[in-house]
Amino acid sequence: MSLEKDCIFCKIIRGEIPCNKILEDKEFLAFLDIKPINKGHTLIIPKVHCKNLLDFPKAEETDFIEFTKKVATAIVKATGADGFNLGMNNGKAAGQVVHHAHLHIIPRFDHDGLVSWPHKEYSEGEMQELQKKILGFL
Ligand code: 5GP
Ligand code: ZN
DSSP: OOOOTTTTHHHHTTTTSSOEEEEOOEEEEEEEEESOSSTOEEEEEEOOOOOGGGGGGGHHHHHHHHHHHHHHHHHHHHHSSSEEEOOOOOSGGTTTOSSSOEEEEEOOOOOOOOOOOOOOOTTTTTTHHHHHHHHHTT
16 A cells, blocks of 8 residues: 555545544545535545546546445435535646545535536637547547
């Protein structure tokens, strides 16, 4: 298991910083976010240190979804949520503050007052041009 000395989530994995644990197995740990967007907001982290989705260990991807579904089901039941957001900030520009890959499970309630991101418009032809550019990297 590879952990980083100064990473706050690696410290939680090592038990050097306490957390309110929800579920743990050999690959992942789920615990309550200390500053929840809504109460019950939970983080899921791999036990191997990686920065974000792009260097997430391939062998653990499928298990990660299964683990997440199990935790999300319990959170929805326990909080009586009407839905939940699954979120992952990848990189500083995307709002990632802790650079150990993690998924946010945020319970949502009808009329909880949280607003979604604003949407933008493409100019004429811009969408097709960007689509082609992205396809060139696949
Ligand atoms: P990010 O912005 O990197 O996607 O999210 C990091 C999350 O980790 C934040 O929601 C923050 O509240 C949470 N967090 C940061 N430090 C700790 C901690 O020591 N314990 C717990 N439980 N959550 C933390
Ligand atoms: Zn780490």
